[in-house]
Amino acid sequence: MSNQEHVIAVIGAGPRGTSFLERLLAHVEQQAIRTQSELPPLRVLVIDPARHGSGKIWDPEQSPRYLMNTPASFPTAAPAGATQEELTPSSCSTSFLQWAKKQGLAYNDGDFPRRADYGAYLRWLHQEAVSGLRANGVSVEEIPDEVTSISAGKNWYGLLMAQGPAREANAVILALGHVPAEPAGPAARLSSQAQKLGLHYQVPAIPTDVDYNRFEAGENVLVRGMGLNFFDLMIEVTAGRGGRFKQHLSGDPGHRLDYQPSGQEPILIAGSRRGTPYRAKTVAPGFVPEGVELTQLTDEVIEELIREHQQLDFAAHLWPLIEADMQQTYRRIGGDPQAEFKLEEFTRPFDHQFFGSAQEYQQAMATWLTEDAATAAEGAQNPQKMAVNALHAARLKVKHLVTERRITQTSLxxxxxxxxxxxxxxxxxxxxxxxxxxxxxxxxxxxxxFLGPSPVYGVEHDEGLFIADSSAVSGARYTARYMIEAMMPPNRITQSSAPLVRSLLEAGTARPATFRAGGESHVHKGFAVTDSPHRLLTSRDSVVEGIYVLGLQLSSAQWGTAIAAEAGGQITTTARSLADADAVVVDILSRAPSRG
Incomplete structure (x- = not known):
């Protein structure tokens, strides 16, 4: 490392790392306009064994059948629209939809894009940011390797690599994204038992890391989880194996498709605590559709609550307002004025019910799917889906309050x-x-x-098979040689198997956040960090001035980190990931020596 260079290491070249590069370019371009002498001689090391720009999750080479769960108008990794009024754009600041239209991709605002296409956008943005930095005198080195540990020197950090030579940097950005995790609890027990019996068990993993070909045609596959990973599994082992969906243009919602099997499909036996999958998004346009207005949980009411209580209790201070907004939205859109929108029944529709046979439960689920499809297809005219979107709008305000540390740790x-x-x-x-x-x-x-609510999974040692059943469904006992945890690895740093995360914790360079609740300390999922720009706190609670954190490992400081920023979103809410990256850039450049 040259004494005349200020070296920045970006560990992780997915969306967060790419946003950092774009924000760095914006500041380099602005400083270059004012005077070249203000710029320090910069070298940037971008380190990731996965494809740079997209990372693993958004790899452009992944299955074209995987879809995002946000509409095309939403995602961006650079300031776009109204966000540019708060964050100075770079020469490549472009949202996904802007890029897609220039590429000739036929996405409308409300379409749900292929994840591979979003990955191609991220790859493009990364390349444009790197090219722009180089054109402005910044040296950028792209390194397809993994950092396994970080050691501290005087005003520099040593980076030990998995394969290549060690590197040094003055500042380090941890933009790690999803990292592998050790199985724990029931998953660990099932994994161990499956290994002994020669069964096929898939631990929680990102979809691009799962080999769906291992599930043989005609075989039962027990599935735990019916969230977004479940739908990836579902589509890969059906349409991905030559099956075809035939559309009925005049069919009612829930009956618009028939499936023609290829004969290569396994049989998926799916279960979740609710007994149902995640509910479909409404077709009403907008991240928060028009017609949804919070009249109870307003900024003015929140400010008054903060003045009165300083720290808020979610259940006592916020939830009653959220419920009231949901009820008002439900009635305003046309819901029965004499009825209440019962969230618990909508969330867990089969609680306290018993089904006399597995076939009876399949019929109940067929009805549930039809109803969910119908309510989603009604768009802004459906009272239930719009009430849910009021809940979604409230969640955005809760996210901000958590980030601003306005909710007590006990209530959090x-x-x-x-x-x-x-x-x-x-x-x-x-x-x-x-x-x-x-x-x-x-x-x-x-x-x-479908298994039924609150299913139980285990291993039958005498038969040498996985077993699963639900106490709510009589006779619903299934066996299989295959089982998959259809969910992402747990975002918990103490459970991480990533060498870098483990080494940071073992060396005391980082520690997990701890919250006080009920008079006890609770270890949290994310790193202990400072306020923005988020830097690591050591095991002795000192600040690691040169190591910054972006993204998922900020779960201790931010509740529900989003997969992307919103094009045109506010930097305090839906575009916060861009503001985080910008704050890190500003801090790094303020500490870097000038050319003079």
């Missing part, structure tokens, strides 16, 4: 993460309507069957 753990998070995810973070239509068709074809 007990309420926000304890029950609100799971509730809101299942209702507002679901797939596009197309996936529910496909699932309904696959259920009619017998390719997908």
């Amino acid at each position: 753990l007990r309420d926000v993460e304890g029950w609100f998070e799971a509730t809101v995810e299942g209702l507002t973070s679901g797939p596009p309507l197309q996936r529910i239509e496909e699932l309904a068709a696959l259920a009619r074809a017998g390719i997908v069957q």
Whole structure:
């Protein structure tokens, strides 16, 4: 490392790392306009074994059948639209939809894009940012390798690499994204038992890391989880194996598709705690559709609550307002004025019910899928879906309050993460309507069957098979040689198997955040960090001035980190990831020596 260079290491070249490069370019371009002497001689090391720009999750080479769960008008990794009024754009600041239209991709605002296409956008943005930096005198080195540990020197950090020579940097950005995790609890037990019996068990993993070909045709596959990973599995082992969906143009919602099997499909036996998949998103346009207005949980009411209480209790201060906004939206859109929109029944529709046979439960699920498809297809005219979108709008305000540390740690753990998070995810973070239509068709074809609420999974040692059943469904006992956890690896740093994360914790360079609740300390999922720009805190609570954190490992400081920023979003809410990256750039450049 030259004494005349200021070296920045970006560890992780997915969306967060790419946003950092774009924000760095914006500041380099602005400083270059004012005077070249203000710019320090910069070298940037971009380090990731995965494809730079997209990372693993958004790899442009992944299956074209995987869809995003946000509409095309939403995602961006650079300031776009109104966001450019708060963050100075770079010469390549472009949203996904702007890029897609220039590429001739036929996406409308409300379409759900292929993840591979979003990956191609990220790859393009990365390349443009790198080219722009180089054109402005910044040296950029792209390194397809993995950092396994970081050691601290005086005003520099040593980076040990998995394959190549060690590197040095003055500042380090951890933009790690999803990292592998060690199985824990029931997953660890199942993994161990499966290995002994020669069964096929898939631990939680990102879809691009799963070999779906291992599930043989005609074989039962037990599936735990019916969130977004489930829909990836579902489509890959059906349409991905030559099956075809035939469309009925005049069919009613939930019956618009028939499935013609190829004969190569396994049989998916799917279960979740609710017994149902995530609900479909409405076709009403907009991230928060027009017609949804929060009249109770307003900024003015929140400010008054903060003045009165300083720290807020979610259940006592915020949830009653959220419920009131949902009820008002439900009635305003046309819901029965004498009825209440019962969130618990909508979230867990089969609680306290018993089904006399597996076939009876399949029929109940067929009805549920049809109803969910119908309510989604009604768009802004459906009271239930619009009430759910009021919940979604409220979630954005709660995210901001968590980031600003306005909710007590006790309430954050007990309420926000304890029950609100799971509730809101299942209702507002679901797939596009197309996936529910496909699932309904696959259920009619017998390719997908449903276990029932609160299923229990285990291993039958005498038979040498996985077993699963639901106490709510009589006779619903299934066996299989295959089982998959259809979910992402847990975003918990103490469970991470990534060498870098483990080494940072073992060396005390980083520690997990701890929250006080009920008079006890609770270890949290994310790193302990400072306020923005987020830097690591050591095991002794000192600040690691040169190591910054972006993205998922900020879960201790930010609730529900988004997969992307919103094009035109505010930097305090839906475009916060861009503001985080910008704050890191500003801090690094302010600490770097000038040319003079």
